[in-house]
Amino acid sequence: MSNLLDIENLSVRFPTRSGTFEAVRGISLSLGKERLGIVGESGSGKSMTGRAILGLIRKPGEVTADRLEMQGESLTDASPKRMRAIRGKHISMIMQDPKYSLNPVMTVGDQIIEALRTHEKVNKPEAYKRALEMLGAVAIREPERVMKLYPHEVSGGMGQRIMIAMMLIPNPEILIADEPTSALDVSVQLQVLEIMDKLVRERGMGLIFISHDLNLVAGFCDRVAVMYAGRIVEVCEAGKLHEAKHPYTLGLLNSVPDLERPRPRLEALQRDPAWREAPSVSAML
């Protein structure tokens, strides 16, 4: 079975006045029909990895990889036109905050229909019907009413479910979710995640779930890659996270206040400079 994504030795660099900054420093990973979590602090390069896959790193940023392939097709050699066709149709991305990723001057319905009709030849009534069905699938009540609303008229949780609907309607094989619930309330977070999880599983898609919340990722993924300073420091099965060995992973796990196991002090992460220099762990299958 071929993988959905194969990435070898991916680097993302940005030239700055004081030399080149390497946001991602040679990571390798592959994605099958599974849910892969990428975890790390801000600045660890996890979002840059997601953006590099979709070719969303702007100049003067620079992406290099020995191999960056989607089902055998090279993404580094793809023309801008081909990349536009790939985005949405084959690989979709859900960003953190629906406030910034929805078009504020288009109704929800028009945006979803546009997302579908960009990638598929569908007539308008048919597209409308499918958009309604999709809104139903992300548990939005009264989809007819919601179709007519503008983004500022919906709540954050609803906005993020609309984003999920929009991203999934062209039926992509791969979904990259970049902190999809960090901007939402706890009580809504879980609902959005459960909807995303259900749809991804039903459709047999590959999911890359980017988050800084290790426990959350562990609950929703099959494998977890932990990133630090642009490299992968540890890869493990989500269910075996408690067997993780790298001090950074353990530090992240212990820094979360736990309702059931109170501690007088939280463990603050002691960063070891050696972690930066350790070679990246491969997350290839």
Next chain:
Amino acid sequence: MSQPEIQIEGLEVFFGEGHERNRVVHGIDLSVAQGESYGLVGESGSGKSTVLRALVGLVTDWHGAMHVGGEALSGAKRSKAFYRRVQMVFQDPYASLHPRQTIDRVLSETLALHGIKDGVDARIDRLLEQVGLGGGFRFRYPHQLSGGQRQRVAIARALAPEPKVLLLDEPTSALDVSVQAEILNLLSDLRAEFGLTYLMVSHDLGVIGHMCDRVAVMQTGEIVETLEVEAMRRLQAEHPYTRHLLDSALRSSGHEGVEAAQRSAS
């Protein structure tokens, strides 16, 4: 028992004017003892931040009675003494620091506003030290700091007039978990050192459980339940909304839900 540090009775807050005037807080009662750490939880729009904003006078249209340290509050005007006693730390450290002023200027202006003129230099050094930033940070601009460092500066600014009460509005929800741990530890240390009273708003039950002694759960502008954090940890919540919050919090941190936890406990 000594008089409570913060006493709120029948607080109602209104937004908008005329026929669009809308009641967003529906008569809440709250009492925070001296030296206590009190939590307010609830989802966005439940009015928890509005309560803090009404206390410090950022909201004008309110009814009811509010006392802080024995002083009765009215309207949106607060006395100088009030602001020396009560300080607030906001959610977003990116938005709450002036982008074109150095940390030194931010802190010295705060000290000047509170009429502190002597030993400003030494005070600024001490404030930075108290929040775990070295003197090297003194002449930097906010964009040269990380999110966690900025929140430390915001805390230093709040500590400048040597307050008794800190109002914390989601102080760590814009930060990474690892940085959150550092800031929460800092807040615990400061409370122990200066005997501060905290009123803390958060939607994260884990954070509230770690920081607070008592907690009030808010939904659509009302307090639906108040409980000891101990009871919350044992999942002894009565109100269905509190149970729902607890359930979400447990499940998203990889535990079993409330039902399962209670079944295995009994």
